[in-house]
Amino acid sequence: MSYPACPQCQSTLTYHDGVQLVCPECAHEWQEGDSATVEDTLVVKDANGTLLQDGDTVVLIKDLKVKGSSLVIKQGTKVKGIRLQEGDHNIACKIDGSGMDLKSEFVKKAS
Numbered sequence: 001m002s003y004p005a006c007p008q009c010q011s012t013l014t015y016h017d018g019v020q021l022v023c024p025e026c027a028h029e030w031q032e033g034d035s036a037t038v039e040d041t042l043v044v045k046d047a048n049g050t051l052l053q054d055g056d057t058v059v060l061i062k063d064l065k066v067k068g069s070s071l072v073i074k075q076g077t078k079v080k081g082i083r084l085q086e087g088d089h090n091i092a093c094k095i096d097g098s099g100m101d102l103k104s105e106f107v108k109k110a111s
Contacts, residue, residue, distance in 0.1 A: 006026060056082055059110050
């Protein structure tokens with residue numbers, strides 16, 4: 001018998017534990033009838049604790065070195081139209097036409 005994939009990490013190794021489903025990879029537990037998805041439960045906050053949403057504009061609060069390059073993105077750089085994602089670098093965006101992933105702890109929501 002196959003069970004639905006984990007809504008948090010998409011693992012297919014899920015199993016029944018009583019009345020709920022369990023993912024052995026990320027330890028997420030949920031009811032079989034739950035329709036909540038990762039997008040519904042994703043909460044990302046900026047350095048000041050302000051809730052961020054897809055499409056927001058943020059400003060960098062410190063200089064950031066670009067991994068694998070000598071490029072540095074300067075403090076105060078405004079980034080428009082962010083996309084939220086799971087993981088350590090939870091903001092996907094474009095800076096000067098290049099796709100980048102940022103950590104939310106290094107940005108603040110633009111006013």
